Amino acid sequence: MNPQSATPIIEISDVCIFFGEFQALKDVSLDINLGERTVICGPSGSGKSTLIRCINGLEMHDSGSIKVDGELLTSSRSSLRSVRSKAGMVFQQFNLFPHLTVLDNLTLGPIRSRGLSQKEARDIAMHYLERVRIPEQSSKYPRQLSGGQQQRVAIARSLCMEPKIMLFDEPTSALDPEMISEVLDVIVELANSGMTMICVTHEMGFARKVADKMVFMDFGEIVEMSPPKKFFENPNSERCQDFLQKILHH
Amino acid sequence: MSILRILGIAAVASALGGCSSNWGWYVVNPSTASGLSNLKFLLGGLYYTIALSVTAIAISITVGLLIALPGLAANRALRNVNRLYVELVRAVPILVLILWVYYGMPQMTGLSISVFWAGVIALALSDSAFEAEIFRAGIQSIDKGQYEAAHSVSLGYLDTMRFVILPQAIRRILPALGNQLAYMLKMSSLVSVIGMQELTRKANELVVTEYRPLEIYTILVLEYLVLILLVSAGVRWLERRLQSDQSR
Ligand SMILES: Nc1ncnc2c1ncn2[C@@H]1O[C@H](COP(=O)(O)OP(=O)(O)OP(=O)(O)O)[C@@H](O)[C@H]1O
Ligand SMILES: [Mg+2]
Numbered sequence: 001m002n003p004q005s006a007t008p009i010i011e012i013s014d015v016c017i018f019f020g021e022f023q024a025l026k027d028v029s030l031d032i033n034l035g036e037r038t039v040i041c042g043p044s045g046s047g048k049s050t051l052i053r054c055i056n057g058l059e060m061h062d063s064g065s066i067k068v069d070g071e072l073l074t075s076s077r078s079s080l081r082s083v084r085s086k087a088g089m090v091f092q093q094f095n096l097f098p099h100l101t102v103l104d105n106l107t108l109g110p111i112r113s114r115g116l117s118q119k120e121a122r123d124i125a126m127h128y129l130e131r132v133r134i135p136e137q138s139s140k141y142p143r144q145l146s147g148g149q150q151q152r153v154a155i156a157r158s159l160c161m162e163p164k165i166m167l168f169d170e171p172t173s174a175l176d177p178e179m180i181s182e183v184l185d186v187i188v189e190l191a192n193s194g195m196t197m198i199c200v201t202h203e204m205g206f207a208r209k210v211a212d213k214m215v216f217m218d219f220g221e222i223v224e225m226s227p228p229k230k231f232f233e234n235p236n237s238e239r240c241q242d243f244l245q246k247i248l249h250h
Numbered sequence: 251m252s253i254l255r256i257l258g259i260a261a262v263a264s265a266l267g268g269c270s271s272n273w274g275w276y277v278v279n280p281s282t283a284s285g286l287s288n289l290k291f292l293l294g295g296l297y298y299t300i301a302l303s304v305t306a307i308a309i310s311i312t313v314g315l316l317i318a319l320p321g322l323a324a325n326r327a328l329r330n331v332n333r334l335y336v337e338l339v340r341a342v343p344i345l346v347l348i349l350w351v352y353y354g355m356p357q358m359t360g361l362s363i364s365v366f367w368a369g370v371i372a373l374a375l376s377d378s379a380f381e382a383e384i385f386r387a388g389i390q391s392i393d394k395g396q397y398e399a400a401h402s403v404s405l406g407y408l409d410t411m412r413f414v415i416l417p418q419a420i421r422r423i424l425p426a427l428g429n430q431l432a433y434m435l436k437m438s439s440l441v442s443v444i445g446m447q448e449l450t451r452k453a454n455e456l457v458v459t460e461y462r463p464l465e466i467y468t469i470l471v472l473e474y475l476v477l478i479l480l481v482s483a484g485v486r487w488l489e490r491r492l493q494s495d496q497s498r
Binding site: 058081 | 393395396398399400401402403404405406409413414417418421
Protein backbone atom coordinates (compact mmCIF):
# COMPACT_ATOMS: atom_id res chain seq x y z
CA MET A 1 0.00 0.00 0.00
CA ASN A 2 1.32 3.37 -0.93
CA PRO A 3 -0.37 6.06 1.19
CA GLN A 4 1.00 8.95 -0.87
CA SER A 5 -0.94 8.08 -3.97
CA ALA A 6 -4.34 7.53 -2.33
CA THR A 7 -6.87 10.29 -1.68
CA PRO A 8 -7.45 10.66 2.04
CA ILE A 9 -10.50 8.91 3.47
CA ILE A 10 -10.56 11.40 6.32
CA GLU A 11 -9.67 15.04 5.72
CA ILE A 12 -9.56 17.29 8.74
CA SER A 13 -8.72 20.90 7.91
CA ASP A 14 -8.16 23.73 10.39
CA VAL A 15 -10.66 22.39 12.89
CA CYS A 16 -11.31 24.42 16.03
CA ILE A 17 -13.53 23.35 18.90
CA PHE A 18 -14.48 25.50 21.85
CA PHE A 19 -16.09 24.49 25.13
CA GLY A 20 -17.34 27.86 26.27
CA GLU A 21 -14.24 30.05 26.44
CA PHE A 22 -11.89 27.10 26.43
CA GLN A 23 -10.41 26.05 23.10
CA ALA A 24 -9.99 22.28 23.04
CA LEU A 25 -8.76 22.03 19.44
CA LYS A 26 -6.68 24.72 17.75
CA ASP A 27 -6.56 24.64 13.96
CA VAL A 28 -6.06 20.90 13.77
CA SER A 29 -5.42 19.46 10.32
CA LEU A 30 -4.96 15.77 9.69
CA ASP A 31 -5.35 13.54 6.65
CA ILE A 32 -5.86 9.82 6.98
CA ASN A 33 -5.53 7.50 4.00
CA LEU A 34 -7.51 4.39 3.31
CA GLY A 35 -6.04 1.47 5.25
CA GLU A 36 -3.82 3.71 7.31
CA ARG A 37 -3.40 3.03 11.02
CA THR A 38 -2.90 6.10 13.13
CA VAL A 39 -2.10 6.21 16.81
CA ILE A 40 -2.72 9.43 18.75
CA CYS A 41 -1.10 10.08 22.09
CA GLY A 42 -0.50 13.04 24.33
CA PRO A 43 -0.99 14.23 27.89
CA SER A 44 -4.37 14.26 29.59
CA GLY A 45 -6.57 17.13 28.46
CA SER A 46 -4.61 17.66 25.26
CA GLY A 47 -7.68 17.14 23.07
CA LYS A 48 -7.20 13.54 21.87
CA SER A 49 -10.75 12.45 22.69
CA THR A 50 -12.16 15.66 21.31
CA LEU A 51 -10.36 15.11 18.03
CA ILE A 52 -11.39 11.49 17.59
CA ARG A 53 -14.96 12.23 18.67
CA CYS A 54 -15.38 15.05 16.20
CA ILE A 55 -14.60 12.67 13.35
CA ASN A 56 -17.99 11.02 13.79
CA GLY A 57 -19.80 14.09 14.99
CA LEU A 58 -19.99 13.33 18.71
CA GLU A 59 -18.44 16.78 19.11
CA MET A 60 -19.28 19.41 16.52
CA HIS A 61 -16.42 21.53 15.25
CA ASP A 62 -16.90 25.28 15.45
CA SER A 63 -14.75 26.05 12.44
CA GLY A 64 -12.74 24.26 9.79
CA SER A 65 -13.99 21.25 7.89
CA ILE A 66 -14.09 17.49 8.20
CA LYS A 67 -14.68 15.13 5.30
CA VAL A 68 -15.18 11.43 5.84
CA ASP A 69 -15.04 9.27 2.73
CA GLY A 70 -16.01 12.25 0.60
CA GLU A 71 -18.93 13.23 2.84
CA LEU A 72 -18.72 16.69 4.40
CA LEU A 73 -19.56 16.45 8.10
CA THR A 74 -22.21 18.95 9.16
CA SER A 75 -24.72 18.95 11.99
CA SER A 76 -27.50 17.89 9.62
CA ARG A 77 -29.13 14.59 10.43
CA SER A 78 -28.36 12.96 7.11
CA SER A 79 -24.71 13.96 7.21
CA LEU A 80 -24.31 12.66 10.75
CA ARG A 81 -26.00 9.38 9.90
CA SER A 82 -23.93 8.80 6.85
CA VAL A 83 -20.65 9.70 8.53
CA ARG A 84 -21.46 7.54 11.55
CA SER A 85 -22.23 4.58 9.37
CA LYS A 86 -18.75 4.95 7.89
CA ALA A 87 -16.84 5.45 11.12
CA GLY A 88 -17.41 3.08 14.04
CA MET A 89 -16.46 4.16 17.53
CA VAL A 90 -15.13 2.19 20.48
CA PHE A 91 -15.21 3.95 23.83
CA GLN A 92 -13.00 3.81 26.88
CA GLN A 93 -16.01 2.84 29.04
CA PHE A 94 -17.37 0.28 26.50
CA ASN A 95 -20.86 1.83 26.69
CA LEU A 96 -22.63 -1.44 25.99
CA PHE A 97 -26.41 -1.41 26.37
CA PRO A 98 -26.84 -3.04 29.80
CA HIS A 99 -30.47 -4.06 29.29
CA LEU A 100 -29.76 -6.02 26.11
CA THR A 101 -28.00 -9.33 25.61
CA VAL A 102 -24.70 -9.39 23.78
CA LEU A 103 -26.48 -10.53 20.64
CA ASP A 104 -29.09 -7.76 20.88
CA ASN A 105 -26.35 -5.21 21.50
CA LEU A 106 -24.84 -6.29 18.21
CA THR A 107 -27.99 -6.54 16.11
CA LEU A 108 -29.76 -3.34 17.21
CA GLY A 109 -27.82 -1.02 14.89
CA PRO A 110 -27.86 -3.31 11.85
CA ILE A 111 -31.61 -3.94 12.17
CA ARG A 112 -32.71 -0.39 12.93
CA SER A 113 -30.34 1.66 10.85
CA ARG A 114 -29.03 -0.65 8.14
CA GLY A 115 -32.42 -2.23 7.63
CA LEU A 116 -31.21 -5.83 7.88
CA SER A 117 -33.55 -8.67 8.80
CA GLN A 118 -33.26 -10.39 12.19
CA LYS A 119 -31.60 -13.35 10.55
CA GLU A 120 -29.08 -11.34 8.53
CA ALA A 121 -28.20 -9.23 11.55
CA ARG A 122 -27.80 -12.35 13.66
CA ASP A 123 -25.48 -13.96 11.16
CA ILE A 124 -23.32 -10.86 11.00
CA ALA A 125 -23.30 -10.61 14.78
CA MET A 126 -22.19 -14.20 15.20
CA HIS A 127 -19.53 -13.71 12.55
CA TYR A 128 -18.00 -10.78 14.41
CA LEU A 129 -18.40 -12.39 17.82
CA GLU A 130 -16.28 -15.20 16.47
CA ARG A 131 -13.73 -12.71 15.24
CA VAL A 132 -13.43 -11.22 18.70
CA ARG A 133 -13.40 -14.79 20.04
CA ILE A 134 -16.47 -14.81 22.30
CA PRO A 135 -19.26 -16.46 20.29
CA GLU A 136 -20.26 -18.51 23.35
CA GLN A 137 -21.26 -15.36 25.29
CA SER A 138 -23.94 -14.22 22.86
CA SER A 139 -26.92 -14.72 25.16
CA LYS A 140 -25.34 -13.16 28.24
CA TYR A 141 -25.87 -9.64 29.51
CA PRO A 142 -22.94 -7.20 29.55
CA ARG A 143 -22.62 -7.15 33.32
CA GLN A 144 -21.99 -10.88 33.33
CA LEU A 145 -18.82 -10.41 31.28
CA SER A 146 -15.33 -9.35 32.27
CA GLY A 147 -14.08 -5.91 31.21
CA GLY A 148 -11.97 -7.40 28.44
CA GLN A 149 -14.91 -9.38 27.12
CA GLN A 150 -17.15 -6.32 27.29
CA GLN A 151 -14.71 -4.28 25.26
CA ARG A 152 -14.46 -7.04 22.68
CA VAL A 153 -18.26 -7.07 22.44
CA ALA A 154 -18.15 -3.30 21.95
CA ILE A 155 -15.64 -3.74 19.12
CA ALA A 156 -17.84 -6.40 17.55
CA ARG A 157 -20.85 -4.09 17.89
CA SER A 158 -19.06 -1.42 15.86
CA LEU A 159 -17.88 -3.94 13.29
CA CYS A 160 -21.45 -5.15 12.75
CA MET A 161 -22.17 -1.79 11.16
CA GLU A 162 -19.45 -2.72 8.64
CA PRO A 163 -17.72 0.66 8.83
CA LYS A 164 -14.81 1.71 6.67
CA ILE A 165 -13.04 3.32 9.57
CA MET A 166 -12.70 2.35 13.21
CA LEU A 167 -12.09 4.94 15.91
CA PHE A 168 -10.80 3.81 19.29
CA ASP A 169 -10.65 6.18 22.25
CA GLU A 170 -8.34 4.63 24.85
CA PRO A 171 -9.92 1.21 24.42
CA THR A 172 -7.82 -0.43 27.11
CA SER A 173 -7.41 2.22 29.77
CA ALA A 174 -10.46 1.14 31.78
CA LEU A 175 -9.25 -2.47 31.85
CA ASP A 176 -7.39 -4.48 34.44
CA PRO A 177 -3.83 -5.10 33.25
CA GLU A 178 -4.36 -8.81 32.60
CA MET A 179 -7.17 -8.05 30.14
CA ILE A 180 -5.39 -5.44 28.07
CA SER A 181 -3.67 -7.87 25.75
CA GLU A 182 -6.81 -9.81 24.80
CA VAL A 183 -8.34 -6.54 23.58
CA LEU A 184 -5.18 -5.30 21.87
CA ASP A 185 -4.82 -8.65 20.09
CA VAL A 186 -8.24 -8.19 18.56
CA ILE A 187 -7.36 -4.68 17.43
CA VAL A 188 -4.03 -5.81 15.98
CA GLU A 189 -5.82 -8.51 14.03
CA LEU A 190 -8.25 -5.93 12.73
CA ALA A 191 -5.35 -3.68 11.74
CA ASN A 192 -3.73 -6.56 9.88
CA SER A 193 -6.94 -7.14 7.96
CA GLY A 194 -6.53 -3.70 6.39
CA MET A 195 -9.09 -1.71 8.39
CA THR A 196 -8.48 2.04 8.47
CA MET A 197 -8.18 2.96 12.12
CA ILE A 198 -7.39 5.77 14.48
CA CYS A 199 -6.56 4.78 18.00
CA VAL A 200 -5.95 7.00 21.00
CA THR A 201 -3.77 5.01 23.36
CA HIS A 202 -0.74 5.11 25.56
CA GLU A 203 0.13 1.47 24.85
CA MET A 204 3.36 2.22 23.04
CA GLY A 205 4.24 -1.43 22.40
CA PHE A 206 0.99 -1.75 20.51
CA ALA A 207 1.61 1.53 18.71
CA ARG A 208 5.01 0.38 17.46
CA LYS A 209 3.46 -2.84 16.23
CA VAL A 210 0.54 -1.46 14.24
CA ALA A 211 0.94 2.26 13.58
CA ASP A 212 1.73 3.70 10.16
CA LYS A 213 1.51 7.18 11.60
CA MET A 214 2.04 8.54 15.09
CA VAL A 215 0.39 11.75 16.23
CA PHE A 216 1.33 13.61 19.38
CA MET A 217 -1.04 16.25 20.72
CA ASP A 218 -0.57 18.88 23.39
CA PHE A 219 -2.76 21.84 24.37
CA GLY A 220 -5.24 21.20 21.59
CA GLU A 221 -2.66 21.10 18.83
CA ILE A 222 -0.95 18.42 16.82
CA VAL A 223 2.66 18.91 17.84
CA GLU A 224 4.30 15.97 16.13
CA MET A 225 3.21 13.72 13.30
CA SER A 226 5.59 11.14 11.90
CA PRO A 227 6.08 7.46 11.11
CA PRO A 228 6.63 5.37 14.25
CA LYS A 229 10.33 4.79 13.68
CA LYS A 230 11.12 8.48 13.56
CA PHE A 231 8.54 9.25 16.22
CA PHE A 232 10.06 6.98 18.83
CA GLU A 233 13.72 7.39 17.94
CA ASN A 234 14.01 10.99 16.98
CA PRO A 235 10.98 13.22 17.57
CA ASN A 236 11.31 16.85 16.50
CA SER A 237 9.65 18.61 19.37
CA GLU A 238 10.88 18.80 22.92
CA ARG A 239 7.36 18.36 24.31
CA CYS A 240 7.02 15.06 22.51
CA GLN A 241 10.44 13.90 23.73
CA ASP A 242 9.48 14.74 27.31
CA PHE A 243 6.18 12.95 27.00
CA LEU A 244 7.70 9.81 25.51
CA GLN A 245 10.36 9.77 28.18
CA LYS A 246 7.69 9.87 30.87
CA ILE A 247 5.50 7.12 29.53
CA LEU A 248 8.24 4.83 28.24
CA HIS A 249 10.24 4.93 31.45
CA HIS A 250 7.64 4.06 33.95
CA MET B 251 -47.55 -12.42 51.98
CA SER B 252 -47.50 -9.03 53.66
CA ILE B 253 -50.97 -8.36 52.26
CA LEU B 254 -52.42 -11.39 54.00
CA ARG B 255 -50.78 -10.44 57.25
CA ILE B 256 -52.12 -6.89 57.22
CA LEU B 257 -55.59 -8.09 56.29
CA GLY B 258 -55.40 -10.60 59.12
CA ILE B 259 -54.58 -7.86 61.59
CA ALA B 260 -57.41 -5.74 60.22
CA ALA B 261 -59.83 -8.66 60.52
CA VAL B 262 -58.83 -9.31 64.13
CA ALA B 263 -59.18 -5.64 64.92
CA SER B 264 -62.64 -5.49 63.43
CA ALA B 265 -63.69 -8.69 65.14
CA LEU B 266 -62.65 -7.20 68.47
CA GLY B 267 -64.43 -4.02 67.53
CA GLY B 268 -67.54 -6.04 66.87
CA CYS B 269 -67.77 -6.87 70.59
CA SER B 270 -68.00 -3.24 71.53
CA SER B 271 -71.37 -1.52 71.52
CA ASN B 272 -69.93 1.16 69.23
CA TRP B 273 -69.76 -1.21 66.28
CA GLY B 274 -72.62 -2.59 64.26
CA TRP B 275 -71.10 -4.99 61.78
CA TYR B 276 -74.50 -6.46 60.96
CA VAL B 277 -74.72 -3.78 58.31
CA VAL B 278 -72.19 -5.63 56.16
CA ASN B 279 -72.57 -9.13 57.58
CA PRO B 280 -72.57 -11.41 54.52
CA SER B 281 -74.57 -14.12 56.28
CA THR B 282 -77.64 -11.90 56.34
CA ALA B 283 -79.46 -10.98 53.16
CA SER B 284 -79.33 -7.22 53.73
CA GLY B 285 -75.70 -7.33 54.86
CA LEU B 286 -74.76 -9.27 51.75
CA SER B 287 -76.53 -6.87 49.44
CA ASN B 288 -74.91 -3.91 51.22
CA LEU B 289 -71.52 -5.50 50.79
CA LYS B 290 -72.21 -6.14 47.12
CA PHE B 291 -73.32 -2.54 46.76
CA LEU B 292 -70.04 -1.28 48.26
CA LEU B 293 -67.88 -3.58 46.16
CA GLY B 294 -69.82 -2.49 43.10
CA GLY B 295 -67.70 0.67 43.14
CA LEU B 296 -64.52 -1.31 42.52
CA TYR B 297 -65.02 -1.39 38.78
CA TYR B 298 -65.12 2.38 38.35
CA THR B 299 -62.35 3.05 40.83
CA ILE B 300 -60.08 0.70 38.91
CA ALA B 301 -61.27 1.76 35.45
CA LEU B 302 -60.83 5.45 36.31
CA SER B 303 -57.37 5.01 37.78
CA VAL B 304 -56.01 2.67 35.14
CA THR B 305 -57.32 4.75 32.23
CA ALA B 306 -56.07 7.96 33.82
CA ILE B 307 -52.62 6.58 34.60
CA ALA B 308 -52.23 5.20 31.08
CA ILE B 309 -53.01 8.63 29.67
CA SER B 310 -50.94 10.53 32.19
CA ILE B 311 -47.88 8.35 31.61
CA THR B 312 -48.13 8.92 27.87
CA VAL B 313 -48.70 12.66 28.24
CA GLY B 314 -46.03 12.86 30.93
CA LEU B 315 -43.47 11.25 28.64
CA LEU B 316 -44.38 13.59 25.79
CA ILE B 317 -44.02 16.56 28.12
CA ALA B 318 -40.75 15.26 29.57
CA LEU B 319 -39.00 15.05 26.19
CA PRO B 320 -39.00 18.79 25.39
CA GLY B 321 -37.80 19.31 28.96
CA LEU B 322 -34.61 17.49 28.00
CA ALA B 323 -34.00 19.40 24.79
CA ALA B 324 -31.00 21.64 24.25
CA ASN B 325 -33.37 24.27 22.88
CA ARG B 326 -34.40 26.67 25.58
CA ALA B 327 -37.85 27.46 24.16
CA LEU B 328 -38.71 23.76 24.21
CA ARG B 329 -37.53 23.48 27.81
CA ASN B 330 -39.76 26.41 28.70
CA VAL B 331 -42.77 24.65 27.21
CA ASN B 332 -42.07 21.81 29.62
CA ARG B 333 -41.59 24.14 32.60
CA LEU B 334 -44.74 26.07 31.88
CA TYR B 335 -46.87 22.93 31.62
CA VAL B 336 -45.46 21.36 34.76
CA GLU B 337 -45.70 24.49 36.89
CA LEU B 338 -49.18 25.36 35.72
CA VAL B 339 -50.76 21.92 36.01
CA ARG B 340 -49.04 21.14 39.28
CA ALA B 341 -50.48 24.27 40.85
CA VAL B 342 -54.14 23.27 40.43
CA PRO B 343 -55.68 21.14 43.22
CA ILE B 344 -57.14 17.91 41.85
CA LEU B 345 -60.58 18.55 43.26
CA VAL B 346 -60.64 21.98 41.64
CA LEU B 347 -59.55 20.45 38.35
CA ILE B 348 -62.35 17.86 38.54
CA LEU B 349 -64.94 20.57 39.11
CA TRP B 350 -63.48 22.72 36.38
CA VAL B 351 -63.42 19.93 33.80
CA TYR B 352 -66.91 18.67 34.62
CA TYR B 353 -68.80 21.91 35.16
CA GLY B 354 -66.58 24.55 33.60
CA MET B 355 -65.19 23.04 30.43
CA PRO B 356 -68.60 22.19 28.85
CA GLN B 357 -69.51 25.87 29.07
CA MET B 358 -66.35 26.77 27.25
CA THR B 359 -66.50 24.08 24.57
CA GLY B 360 -70.26 23.67 24.32
CA LEU B 361 -69.82 19.90 24.56
CA SER B 362 -71.08 17.98 27.56
CA ILE B 363 -68.83 15.37 29.05
CA SER B 364 -69.60 12.17 30.93
CA VAL B 365 -68.70 11.92 34.58
CA PHE B 366 -66.27 9.12 33.80
CA TRP B 367 -64.30 11.01 31.16
CA ALA B 368 -64.35 14.22 33.16
CA GLY B 369 -62.79 12.23 36.00
CA VAL B 370 -60.25 10.58 33.73
CA ILE B 371 -59.22 13.88 32.14
CA ALA B 372 -58.87 15.70 35.43
CA LEU B 373 -56.92 12.88 37.11
CA ALA B 374 -54.71 12.30 34.08
CA LEU B 375 -54.00 15.97 33.58
CA SER B 376 -53.00 16.59 37.14
CA ASP B 377 -50.90 13.43 37.35
CA SER B 378 -49.16 14.08 34.02
CA ALA B 379 -47.13 16.93 35.47
CA PHE B 380 -45.68 14.56 38.06
CA GLU B 381 -45.10 11.82 35.50
CA ALA B 382 -43.27 14.35 33.34
CA GLU B 383 -40.91 15.17 36.20
CA ILE B 384 -40.38 11.49 36.97
CA PHE B 385 -39.55 10.70 33.34
CA ARG B 386 -37.27 13.70 33.05
CA ALA B 387 -35.29 12.65 36.11
CA GLY B 388 -35.19 9.02 34.94
CA ILE B 389 -33.98 9.89 31.47
CA GLN B 390 -31.45 12.36 32.82
CA SER B 391 -29.99 9.66 35.04
CA ILE B 392 -28.92 7.61 32.02
CA ASP B 393 -25.24 7.93 31.23
CA LYS B 394 -24.29 10.14 28.29
CA GLY B 395 -22.24 7.25 26.93
CA GLN B 396 -25.46 5.38 26.13
CA TYR B 397 -26.53 8.13 23.72
CA GLU B 398 -23.08 8.20 22.18
CA ALA B 399 -23.05 4.45 21.71
CA ALA B 400 -26.51 4.59 20.14
CA HIS B 401 -25.42 7.39 17.82
CA SER B 402 -22.29 5.54 16.86
CA VAL B 403 -24.41 2.64 15.59
CA SER B 404 -26.38 5.23 13.59
CA LEU B 405 -29.60 5.15 15.60
CA GLY B 406 -31.75 8.27 15.21
CA TYR B 407 -33.40 10.13 18.07
CA LEU B 408 -36.58 8.06 18.21
CA ASP B 409 -34.80 4.71 18.01
CA THR B 410 -32.28 5.82 20.60
CA MET B 411 -35.10 6.72 22.97
CA ARG B 412 -37.17 3.65 22.22
CA PHE B 413 -34.53 0.95 22.28
CA VAL B 414 -31.75 2.33 24.45
CA ILE B 415 -32.74 5.13 26.80
CA LEU B 416 -36.37 4.50 27.79
CA PRO B 417 -36.02 0.79 28.60
CA GLN B 418 -33.28 1.69 31.06
CA ALA B 419 -35.00 4.79 32.40
CA ILE B 420 -38.28 2.95 32.98
CA ARG B 421 -36.55 0.27 35.03
CA ARG B 422 -35.18 3.00 37.24
CA ILE B 423 -38.43 4.91 37.68
CA LEU B 424 -40.63 1.85 38.16
CA PRO B 425 -41.00 2.40 41.94
CA ALA B 426 -41.97 6.02 41.33
CA LEU B 427 -44.50 5.00 38.68
CA GLY B 428 -45.96 2.52 41.17
CA ASN B 429 -46.29 5.33 43.71
CA GLN B 430 -48.19 7.40 41.20
CA LEU B 431 -50.62 4.56 40.52
CA ALA B 432 -51.25 4.15 44.25
CA TYR B 433 -51.74 7.89 44.50
CA MET B 434 -54.11 7.81 41.53
CA LEU B 435 -56.26 5.11 43.14
CA LYS B 436 -56.65 7.31 46.19
CA MET B 437 -57.28 10.49 44.24
CA SER B 438 -59.99 8.78 42.20
CA SER B 439 -62.13 8.98 45.36
CA LEU B 440 -62.45 12.71 44.67
CA VAL B 441 -64.37 12.00 41.47
CA SER B 442 -67.23 10.93 43.76
CA VAL B 443 -68.12 14.61 44.13
CA ILE B 444 -69.38 14.80 40.56
CA GLY B 445 -71.35 11.57 41.00
CA MET B 446 -69.00 8.86 39.77
CA GLN B 447 -70.23 5.54 41.20
CA GLU B 448 -66.85 4.47 42.48
CA LEU B 449 -65.94 3.10 45.91
CA THR B 450 -66.21 6.32 47.89
CA ARG B 451 -69.47 7.39 46.30
CA LYS B 452 -71.00 3.96 47.01
CA ALA B 453 -69.93 4.18 50.62
CA ASN B 454 -71.36 7.69 50.96
CA GLU B 455 -74.67 6.56 49.53
CA LEU B 456 -74.86 3.56 51.85
CA VAL B 457 -74.05 5.68 54.87
CA VAL B 458 -76.98 7.91 54.05
CA THR B 459 -79.43 4.99 53.98
CA GLU B 460 -77.96 2.78 56.73
CA TYR B 461 -76.47 5.40 58.97
CA ARG B 462 -73.49 3.23 60.02
CA PRO B 463 -70.57 5.47 58.97
CA LEU B 464 -68.02 3.77 61.24
CA GLU B 465 -68.40 0.31 59.70
CA ILE B 466 -68.98 1.46 56.16
CA TYR B 467 -66.04 3.83 56.05
CA THR B 468 -63.87 1.21 57.71
CA ILE B 469 -64.74 -1.14 54.88
CA LEU B 470 -63.90 1.69 52.46
CA VAL B 471 -60.48 2.15 54.06
CA LEU B 472 -59.84 -1.58 53.73
CA GLU B 473 -60.91 -1.55 50.09
CA TYR B 474 -58.31 1.10 49.25
CA LEU B 475 -55.75 -0.67 51.39
CA VAL B 476 -56.16 -3.92 49.46
CA LEU B 477 -55.95 -2.15 46.11
CA ILE B 478 -52.80 -0.31 47.04
CA LEU B 479 -51.12 -3.35 48.54
CA LEU B 480 -51.87 -5.17 45.30
CA VAL B 481 -50.24 -2.35 43.36
CA SER B 482 -47.08 -2.45 45.43
CA ALA B 483 -46.90 -6.23 45.16
CA GLY B 484 -47.33 -5.92 41.41
CA VAL B 485 -44.60 -3.30 41.11
CA ARG B 486 -42.21 -5.35 43.17
CA TRP B 487 -42.92 -8.40 41.05
CA LEU B 488 -42.24 -6.39 37.90
CA GLU B 489 -39.03 -5.00 39.35
CA ARG B 490 -37.78 -8.46 40.21
CA ARG B 491 -38.68 -9.73 36.77
CA LEU B 492 -36.83 -6.92 35.00
CA GLN B 493 -33.90 -7.33 37.34
CA SER B 494 -33.52 -11.04 36.67
CA ASP B 495 -33.77 -10.14 33.01
CA GLN B 496 -30.36 -8.61 33.27
CA SER B 497 -28.54 -11.12 35.40
CA ARG B 498 -29.92 -14.47 34.36
N1 LIG C 1 -17.94 18.64 27.08
C1 LIG C 1 -16.91 19.39 27.52
N2 LIG C 1 -17.15 20.57 28.14
C2 LIG C 1 -16.15 21.34 28.59
N3 LIG C 1 -14.86 21.03 28.45
C3 LIG C 1 -14.53 19.88 27.84
C4 LIG C 1 -15.55 19.01 27.34
N4 LIG C 1 -14.94 17.94 26.79
C5 LIG C 1 -13.63 18.13 26.94
N5 LIG C 1 -13.36 19.29 27.56
C6 LIG C 1 -12.04 19.87 27.86
O1 LIG C 1 -11.30 19.85 26.67
C7 LIG C 1 -9.96 19.46 26.92
C8 LIG C 1 -9.62 18.30 26.05
O2 LIG C 1 -10.37 17.18 26.46
P1 LIG C 1 -10.16 15.74 25.87
O3 LIG C 1 -11.15 14.87 26.52
O4 LIG C 1 -10.18 15.82 24.39
O5 LIG C 1 -8.70 15.39 26.37
P2 LIG C 1 -7.92 14.04 26.22
O6 LIG C 1 -6.67 14.37 25.52
O7 LIG C 1 -8.78 13.00 25.64
O8 LIG C 1 -7.57 13.71 27.72
P3 LIG C 1 -7.59 12.31 28.49
O9 LIG C 1 -6.26 11.67 28.23
O10 LIG C 1 -7.72 12.70 29.93
O11 LIG C 1 -8.72 11.51 27.99
C9 LIG C 1 -9.86 19.15 28.40
O12 LIG C 1 -9.27 20.25 29.04
C10 LIG C 1 -11.29 19.00 28.84
O13 LIG C 1 -11.44 19.47 30.15
MG1 LIG D 1 -9.71 11.21 26.41
